[in-house]
Amino acid sequence: MNSMNDGTSARAQMEEELEQFLVFQCDALQVGVRVDCVVETLINQSITSLPMLPNYVCGIINLRGEVVPVVSVRLRLGKPSAEEKSIIVLNISGTQLGILVDRVDQMVKLPRSSILPMPSTNRQKLMCGMSSLPSGGTMLELDSAALLEN
Template sequence: MIDEALKDINQFLTFTLGKEIFALDIGTVREVLELTSITKIPRTPKFMRGVINLRGHAVPVVDMRLKLGMSQGEDTVDTCIIIVEIEFEGEFTIMGALVDSVREVFEMTPDTIEPAPKMGAAINAEYIKGMGRQNDQFIIIIDINKIFSAEELAMAKELAGLGGGAEQAPAEEAHAAESAAAPA
């Protein structure tokens, strides 16, 4: 009975954009990085901040405030880049999501998550999985696999190609890292 209850618990990484709290399914998160130097790429959409060098690979970074239609914020000591793995049509793309701050990993059971509210045509709620609650605050749970269009993901793959293939599968990357660490 306990095992049955545990499999219905979902873990989410919570982060902030402005005063709002958002969450991503922990299964899509590879790592969290401190803000590092981002190289701007000309002729990309405003929400595309550029690319970072992640262990020799170019990883595109998206400003989540701009992508979600919020105003651009100032980078602070709390600004982080969440490295996420996005699945689209059976392929995975590695991207960085620039957020104001990362809070914690938070567990929510499915019965505590409400469906996304209907807000009319002005707001695209397609990418919102639901609304959770922590104490008296709402948490907007984002479906990272639905935030980007096919064209945006294609552009991200192209940008990643600048550094030699950041879209490498996690198992391949781990094997490559182990091989590099092995003594010659």
């Protein structure tokens, strides 16, 4: 009976060490956002434009009666504009924000130890980490809180 409990606790400890990410495509980059921030994903949602906002703020959406601002990750990263079709709605410290991305790719669980900090020479302020993906390639971790900053 003890060996069964030991196996269960070892399995639980192993799962605790994993971080889950929703990976999306932005230009040629694979970017991940922690799943605990994700509210939902939307496809081909109508966005209402607003005047006098930075170019990366696409506008707002009505999400079940709540007004949610939408930011283009592509434009926020300084990439050329393109037809972005998916919106990932995030809850960042109680504030809902939609991020417009090229497409949502996959959910992945990565060992916490595999997520490395961004190199200090990197001037990309929206990314806070990076990791190799099991399917190949590298995922950059989106710093969701930085999206709310100017």
